[in-house]
Amino acid sequence: MEITFEHVTHSYEANSPTASLGLDDVSLTIKDKLFTAIVGQTGSGKSTLVRHINALLKPTSGKVIVGKRVITSETNNKNLKPLRKQVGMVFQFPESQLFEDTVEKDIMFGPMNFGATEEEARKAAHTMIKLVGLDESLLSKSPFDLSGGQMRRVAIAGVLASDPETVILDEPTAGLDPVGRLEIMNLFKDLQEKGKTIILITHNMDDVADYADEMAVIHSGKLIAQGPPKEVFNNQELLQDDVLTLPHSASFAKELQQKGFHFDKLPITINELGTEIKQQLNGD
Numbered sequence: 645m646e647i648t649f650e651h652v653t654h655s656y657e658a659n660s661p662t663a664s665l666g667l668d669d670v671s672l673t674i675k676d677k678l679f680t681a682i683v684g685q686t687g688s689g690k691s692t693l694v695r696h697i698n699a700l701l702k703p704t705s706g707k708v709i710v711g712k713r714v715i716t717s718e719t720n721n722k723n724l725k726p727l728r729k730q731v732g733m734v735f736q737f738p739e740s741q742l743f744e745d746t747v748e749k750d751i752m753f754g755p756m757n758f759g760a761t762e763e764e765a766r767k768a769a770h771t772m773i774k775l776v777g778l779d780e781s782l783l784s785k786s787p788f789d790l791s792g793g794q795m796r797r798v799a800i801a802g803v804l805a806s807d808p809e810t811v812i813l814d815e816p817t818a819g820l821d822p823v824g825r826l827e828i829m830n831l832f833k834d835l836q837e838k839g840k841t842i843i844l845i846t847h848n849m850d851d852v853a854d855y856a857d858e859m860a861v862i863h864s865g866k867l868i869a870q871g872p873p874k875e876v877f878n879n880q881e882l883l884q885d886d887v888l889t890l891p892h893s894a895s896f897a898k899e900l901q902q903k904g905f906h907f908d909k910l911p912i913t914i915n916e917l918g919t920e921i922k923q924q925l926n927g928d
C-alpha cells in the first residue's frame with residue numbers, strides 16, 4: 645500500500661498560545677512493499693509523522709493518502725477500524741501496553757477487536773508466537789512473568805496477529821541486547837520479503853544501512869532528504885550540517901580516506917566496506 649503525505653503540517657494544540665509545530669509542510673511518498681527508515685534527531689517529528697498514517701493524529705493542513713483512504717483535518721474518528729487493521733503500529737516500549745492475564749489473550753486481543761472469531765485469533769496467536777521466536781508454551785503464562793525482551797516480542801506478535809499490510813515500528817529494538825536486536829530486525833526484513841510494507845523509526849544508522857531500501861530524514865518537522873540509504877549517507881550537505889550521523893562502516897571509510905584509500909561513494913555496510921578494501925589492497 646503506497647502512502648503519500650501532501651503538504652502535511654501538524655500543529656499540536658493548534659488553537660492555543662502554546663501551539664508547537666510537529667510537522668511542517670511535509671510531502672513524502674512511502675513506497676509499497678519496501679522497507680523505509682525514518683530518521684532524525686530527538687524531537688524532530690518522526691513519531692508525529694508516522695502517527696498520521698493510521699490517523700492517530702490528523703493533519704492540521706494537507707492530506708495523507710493511505711492506499712485509497714484520504715486523511716485530512718476533517719476525517720471522522722468513526723470507521724477508522726479498517727485503516728487501523730491495515731496499518732499495524734508497534735509503539736516505543738510496546739511491552740508497557742500488555743494488559744491481559746495470559747500471553748495468548750494478549751496476542752488474541754487485536755484480531756478479535758478487528759472481527760476475528762476466537763478460534764481464528766487463537767490460531768493466529770500460536771502462529772505469531774513462533775514467528776517472533778518464542779516457544780508456544782509461553783502462551784499460557786502471564787506476560788508479566790516474561791523477560792523484557794520476551795514481552796517486547798509478545799507485543800510485536802500482538803500487532804502482527806491482525807495481519808496488517810503495513811507495519812510501523814517506532815524504535816522496536818531500543819533496550820534489546822545485540823542478539824535480540826538482530827533477530828527482531830531479521831524478522832522485520834523477512835516480513836517485508838513476504839510482501840509487507842515496513843516503516844521503521846530508528847536512531848541506529850547501521851540498521852538503516854543494513855535493512856532499509858529507502859530512508860527519509862526529518863529535521864525540525866521538515867523532510868530534508870529522502871532516497872536509498874547509499875545516496876542519502878553520501879549527501880555532503882547533510883553531513884556538513886551535522887543533521888545525520890553515519891553508519892559505522894561509512895565513518896571508518898572516511899578515516900581510511902585520510903590514509904590514501906579512495907571511495908567514489910562511502911560504503912555503508914560492512915560487506916561493502918570489506919569488498920572495497922580488498923579491491924584496493926589487491927590493486928584492482
Ligand SMILES: Nc1ncnc2c1ncn2[C@@H]1O[C@H](COP(=O)(O)OP(=O)(O)OP(=O)(O)O)[C@@H](O)[C@H]1O
Pocket residue numbers: 656657664665666684685686687688689690691692693
Ligand atoms: N502531545 C504533544 N503535545 C505537544 N507537543 C508535542 C506532543 N508530542 C510531540 N510534541 C512535540 O512535537 C515535536 C516532535 O515530536 P516527536 O515525538 O514527533 O519527535 P521524534 O522525532 O519522534 O522524537 P524522539 O526521537 O525523541 O522519539 C517535538 O518538539 C515535541 O516536543
